[in-house]
Amino acid sequence: MADGEERGPSIEDDLRRQLEIAQSITHIGSWEWTIATGAVTWSDELYRIYGFEPRSVPITLEFFLSRIHADERDRIEREIQAALQHPGRFAYRERVVRPDGSLRTLDTVGEAIVDAHGASLRLIGTCRDITEVVARDERIRFYADVFEHAEIGLCAFQLDRKHEPPVLRLTAFNAATERLLGAALGGQLGQPLAEIIPAFDAAMQGAARAVAAGGAMQQLAPLRVHAVPGAPILTATLFGLPRHHVGLALEDVTAQVTGQVIQAGERRALEMLADGAPLADILSVVVRAIEQASVDTIASIVLLDETGTKVQHGAAPGLPEAFNAAVHGQPIGPRAGSCGTAMYRREPVIVADIERDPLWDDHRQLARQHGLRSCWSFPILDEEDRVLGSFALYHRAPRDIDDAARELMNRAAHVAGIVLSRRALDEQRRALVGRIEAAREDERTAIARDVHDHLGQALTALKLDVGWLKRRTSDETLLRKLEAMACSTDEILRSIRRIASDLRPGILDELGLRAAIEWQAEDFTQRTAIPCTVRAELTDLELERGLVTNVFRISQEALTNIARHASATRVEVTLGLTHGRLHLEISDDGIGMPEVGPRGTTLGILGMRERAWRLGGECTVKRRLPHGTVVTVVVPLRFPAERLA
Template structure:
């Protein structure tokens, strides 16, 4: 039931300190709200405006402002002053700090609080009296906001419209305001610095990305050009090898062709001599017997040489088919190696060397004979060009064995002068040759390595010691994998 008062009955007394308690609670809650806004990265000036109102609510007639010191540490900028006229705050923007620059400019310059109880009589405000008179401001107390390293961030000021000096309550509120404002400004500066570094990093990343893209484009162009050049060199190497092979076969054909032509010419001469004897009527039985013997001998020589020519042509045709097609087929390894050796033996520089083939004729492979033939020809050519000593007889030995897993192990070994240890790791590199400028491009063993490891699906290694020859070891599946 509510109490009721009558007549002039005095009102019940209020509890002392209730207003101060309410203000203290409002200040506590307001501080929590401001700190929450700081952690949410709300705009600095919005947060500081709330802080100014919070401080102003703690006293009567108090007008608060917060100024920021620019990065040049020389000029000020207005951040918050919700109860001050906006036009007045605009007048403060860009002013320089100094020993006689009002309350705020002087406090930031001195790095210590400045209390001006009466603006109209203070020498610190003398240069600005005409500016401040229209706004009726009489007292201004300013405290610099600084970090621990004494870097000045800004200033907090209390204005009054009558002359007065601060008391303990105002000083306590100033300490609260400068502490919270320092946290907010420092966080804002840190965030601004992070944004600046982030932007610089993004710009740097974009610059580096552009440079990398340009470099990649240049490298791609260079790679395309290199691959084109490489294909051209490989094609040239193949054409040169084919030309050398044709020249060798032609050289080998010269001997049986010359013998065949000599035999044919001899037979024609014998026939003409017998024909003349018949016409003259002086043909004897003994002449006829001699003619038949000459015919038999000449026919035998002619048949032998023609057979040799036919064999060489068949071998050459087989090689030509293998090099210009990529057909997979079954073939006897021994026969393929012999054909390759016979074709290479037609070269003049093979005449003084001996090639030994020790391969089981029963080994049948299901693979790519063209690729394997080219591998053998390249290895034989390498032995002739680089392995076997010039002017001396040498030996090349080709053998086979069974490796782990049932693969065919093919070995080609020469009795040449060997390869230096420092050159062994590079012999399969493209364009590597020890006879640069002497008609070789350094692609023979590179092509060989690619054929063995690519088309034939195998492995190739080399063993060599200076003065003790070179041995190439090739391991191939007896049945090549399907592409």
């Protein structure tokens, strides 16, 4: 270089500058410690890593150790001593405290430089600031732990577009996924979703592909992965993940779904009970709810007969009719299968294998014929612990009961007990009401007979006496008085006949229901001026007195309601027989009424329903289109006892 020319940066300066830039970019600082002199040097980046301005403080070993976190200081001193005693490469991780109190995590890598005799001369090394890396790794480990230990199943699938339609392949899963699916997935990475979860139908797979392609999160309906006993009911939530992946969250909602199904069944059964529905229909609702909540289960309710010694069929729509017929009438006892024994012992009887259990010795062939292998039975008790029946679950394979099934059966037996107890009370109440009504009808008949016979005869005699007097006097004043007395006597006689008919129409007992209904319609027309036609296809059958009376009273109440509320111009009455049942229909063209449910609140309608129910039939009140109301009564035929003898 010529004299007087300014010298440019040397190669050494360039390298030093490049090193400083590289250290700044990578957050790596370098250091050197000369053992003989104790001198320590730090690079500018190492100063910055420790939170100081470059070359702002003198560095010594003691200063370095003072910046180490107190919990790690002793360990770092041991690391340094080990490096001096065993020259060569070394590495350790340390936490340092900056002047502002913040912590940084460093990875130190160094080497001990030795002389010809192997004695350590100096230590040199680098410190890399890995604080953010450690934090990120900790977050990753945390999320991995959450993923692995989550109680819900978490798994991921990649959208493979090499196929049409694209295939979702398993890429990750946690332990809960294996537990919920009941399968080990370690060897199924890369397998299609449809093979891993066969319950995912085409629509569900389409939804998963849509989410993987960037669609919104989707919540699928609950599904049962495997149709086997004890298999959980799962909810599946699909959510998007990066790089054409879809996440699948699986949660066991067996208890919730089962509870909802059972609650719905219980609510429906109690509504039907309040509505007066047939007992068999109510019990069938309970049975179906339990079957819906269980897998491969057939539910049954049997009743204890009035003698307390025999089984009566209650409801078992899932069992063969031949099996139900064979069970009906069987005696209960200490070895009477599951149900008969449960009612006899007044405690649950669990038979896991019918083929092996001695309780089924007398009934094993019957169960074998219909493919039944296990039966659990819980007695149905009322509030006073009286046995009403038994609730049972049958299976077509040997099966022992678990806690969930035991709780389910307890609940079902409790609800069945409520239904049976309430129905028994209703039947007792209605029987009492029926007896009261019968006594009232008898009293009405007696009063009507007394009024007609005694008062009628007395007034007839009085009328004859008045006529006798009229024939024997010529006094005009007296004749007018006697004529007025005769007219009053006639009016009183008509009133007596009307009162007697209202109490108990004689035609009802003398000529039967058909004639009484026709007379009732004619009387209705005379009183209201509303035409009332009767179409009677009933033959002159001699029907049981209680049936005739109650049907007549229902018709009477219906016509009374029409006269009071309907504003009708025409009434039609139909009386006939349909499939061995008496059928009465009364329709009008009036203003109509809101359709009355089974729990209609008007006393008149309730009374009609009660009368029909006591006869083993039903009474419905419905709107007639385009306007008007229809009252329909259907009851089974009943004949006098002497006719049946």
